[in-house]
Amino acid sequence: MSDFRAARDFLLGSDPDTARRDFRWPEPSEFNWALDWFDGVLAAETPGAVALKIVGASSASYTFAELSARSNQVANWLHQQGVRRGDRILLMLGNQAELWESLLAAMKLGAVIIPATTLLTAKDITERVQRGGVAHVIANAADAGKFTGGEYTKIAVGDAYTWLSYHEAYEAPEHFVPDGPTRAQDTLLLYFTSGTTSQPKLVEHTHASYPAGHLSTMFWIGLEPGDVHLNVSSPGWAKHAWSNVFAPWNAGATVLIHDYQRFSARALLEVLRDEQVTTFCAPPTVWRMLIQEELAAWRLPLRTAVAAGEPLNPEIIDQVAKAWGITIRDGYGQTETTAQIGNAPDDPVRPGSMGRPLPGYEVVLIDPVSGEQGDDGEICLPLDDRRPLGLMSGYVGGSSEAMRGGFYHTGDVATRDRDGYITYVGRTDDVFKASDYRISPFELESVLLEHAAVAEAAVVPAPDPVRLAVPKAYVTLAPGFEPDEATARAIFEHCRRELAPFKRIRRLEFDELPKTISGKIRRVELRVRRPRREFREEDLTP
Numbered sequence: 211m212s213d214f215r216a217a218r219d220f221l222l223g224s225d226p227d228t229a230r231r232d233f234r235w236p237e238p239s240e241f242n243w244a245l246d247w248f249d250g251v252l253a254a255e256t257p258g259a260v261a262l263k264i265v266g267a268s269s270a271s272y273t274f275a276e277l278s279a280r281s282n283q284v285a286n287w288l289h290q291q292g293v294r295r296g297d298r299i300l301l302m303l304g305n306q307a308e309l310w311e312s313l314l315a316a317m318k319l320g321a322v323i324i325p326a327t328t329l330l331t332a333k334d335i336t337e338r339v340q341r342g343g344v345a346h347v348i349a350n351a352a353d354a355g356k357f358t359g360g361e362y363t364k365i366a367v368g369d370a371y372t373w374l375s376y377h378e379a380y381e382a383p384e385h386f387v388p389d390g391p392t393r394a395q396d397t398l399l400l401y402f403t404s405g406t407t408s409q410p411k412l413v414e415h416t417h418a419s420y421p422a423g424h425l426s427t428m429f430w431i432g433l434e435p436g437d438v439h440l441n442v443s444s445p446g447w448a449k450h451a452w453s454n455v456f457a458p459w460n461a462g463a464t465v466l467i468h469d470y471q472r473f474s475a476r477a478l479l480e481v482l483r484d485e486q487v488t489t490f491c492a493p494p495t496v497w498r499m500l501i502q503e504e505l506a507a508w509r510l511p512l513r514t515a516v517a518a519g520e521p522l523n524p525e526i527i528d529q530v531a532k533a534w535g536i537t538i539r540d541g542y543g544q545t546e547t548t549a550q551i552g553n554a555p556d557d558p559v560r561p562g563s564m565g566r567p568l569p570g571y572e573v574v575l576i577d578p579v580s581g582e583q584g585d586d587g588e589i590c591l592p593l594d595d596r597r598p599l600g601l602m603s604g605y606v607g608g609s610s611e612a613m614r615g616g617f618y619h620t621g622d623v624a625t626r627d628r629d630g631y632i633t634y635v636g637r638t639d640d641v642f643k644a645s646d647y648r649i650s651p652f653e654l655e656s657v658l659l660e661h662a663a664v665a666e667a668a669v670v671p672a673p674d675p676v677r678l679a680v681p682k683a684y685v686t687l688a689p690g691f692e693p694d695e696a697t698a699r700a701i702f703e704h705c706r707r708e709l710a711p712f713k714r715i716r717r718l719e720f721d722e723l724p725k726t727i728s729g730k731i732r733r734v735e736l737r738v739r740r741p742r743r744e745f746r747e748e749d750l751t752p
């Protein structure tokens with residue numbers, strides 16, 4: 211534990227170069243972040259500071275001491291209901307206080323948490339309950355109908371017929387005594403990935419890999435004790451744990467949650483202003499919606515802002531910098547890991563590049579064909595003594611293909627410049643060849659986004675008799691533009707000016723983009739889609 215605190219304090223007090231050079235991961239043999247860090251340090255030393263505040267559709271506010279006591283009650287009550295060390299709990303709640311209480315409570319008990327989004331259907335749930343070996347479920351009463359059959363304890367927030375009532379937990383004692391120590395390598399979390407390219411995989415994290423592994427995420431965001439941190443992401447996804455639990459509480463910051471039924475950029479801007487948010491994190495999809503607003507009209511108290519989860523297009527960075535004088539800093543990671551690559555607060559940002567490996571991460575680029583290491587290839591993490599603490603222990607019931615040849619393979623391709631800055635090219639499954647050149651969908655989408663008519667874009671290969679494949683863009687239009695020939699021509703002309711001939715967009719369709727329930731563009735679906743109303747560059751530009 212003292213090891214964890216020393217590592218955290220070192221990062222809080224270090225500039226990026228020192229942190230990258232000298233940071234060492236803590237190596238605890240026993241570690242329970244909820245008991246040792248949340249209760250033992252945060253609640254003990256800053257009991258009156260606000261740990262969690264929820265605003266919007268619902269509202270709540272808890273200090274560290276209050277949340278520590280509440281999670282003790284929930285832990286005691288869950289134990290009375292039969293929850294034991296190692297039991298798997300499917301946690302399907304929205305952005306409500308019970309989510310954080312249950313998470314801390316389960317952690318204290320040494321139970322395993324399987325976070326799930328409330329958007330899951332009954333069929334998804336049945337599959338996940340089975341694949342995850344679920345013994346208990348905590349869900350809202352409104353979702354109870356989606357849980358059919360199954361041999362597990364059912365706990366409802368709200369009243370649900372035959373389900374145990376979560377709110378009885380508040381009658382349980384506020385003092386909690388664990389039944390024994392928790393080993394750092396014990397399983398803490400099982401995450402289903404978003405399924406952007408394939409079937410969701412089940413990722414296993416330990417009591418060390420996510421809680422302590424997120425020291426790199428804390429450093430990337432630049433969180434400090436006392437910050438008010440807002441992150442836009444839905445419960446059930448790893449990103450929620452990254453930035454709504456572990457990174458801010460590692461620093462001792464307040465987790466501020468904007469709870470909404472339907473996303474509104476305006477409402478989000480109001481929260482950022484009214485709640486005096488100092489650090490803000492949002493996926494590029496949300497940033498793309500924000501820049502459709504009159505950003506310069508908003509005076510915000512933000513100190514710093516970051517984006518992660520998808521490629522961050524330079525156009526977004528540019529527009530936000532013009533409006534607010536703040537440079538959005540990109541960060542890269544996966545469900546499988548904590549933040550691996552990113553721009554720390556004092557790093558000079560190179561728009562278009564994700565930044566450099568974060569403290570504790572060494573990144574190796576491996577050519578997918580030759581297997582050689584270089585400055586161009588798949589992002590891989592060494593599994594030897596450089597293995598980062600934030601890397602998962604493995605996939606449950608899955609193949610070990612990602613862990614091979616001494617490296618964890620991320621499935622993402624990137625390039626590195628001579629100063630070590632890493633630029634995202636695409637997922638190995640999304641990158642394609644046209645006229646024998648490698649095409650980065652991200653690079654082309656970034657050029658498309660520079661055009662005023664383009665709100666969102668996805669580039670995929672389209673079959674071509676001569677070149678085998680040519681880049682095709684699916685575009686969602688910005689308000690005020692028509693999906694007609696004139697708009698298509700203007701976009702083709704823009705791409706023609708900005709892109710080398712072999713990379714040029716040759717086909718274009720206006721359409722909504724298919725997304726995962728976590729909001730990521732599913733290019734894999736567009737690749738096999740039949741043309742509906744396709745514009746061809748050769749027909750429209752001379």
Ligand SMILES: Nc1ncnc2c1ncn2[C@@H]1O[C@H](COP(=O)(O)OP(=O)(O)OP(=O)(O)O)[C@@H](O)[C@H]1O
Pocket residue numbers: 403404405406407408409410411448517518519520521522540541542543544545546564620621622634636637730
């Ligand atoms: N800053 C970033 N720039 C570019 N891409 C990013 C960035 N951050 C994350 N990503 C993309 O998101 C992926 C991680 O997302 P996540 O773990 O949610 O699962 P997924 O890959 O979307 O789902 P699945 O593995 O099931 O297809 C990365 O592998 C990368 O492709």
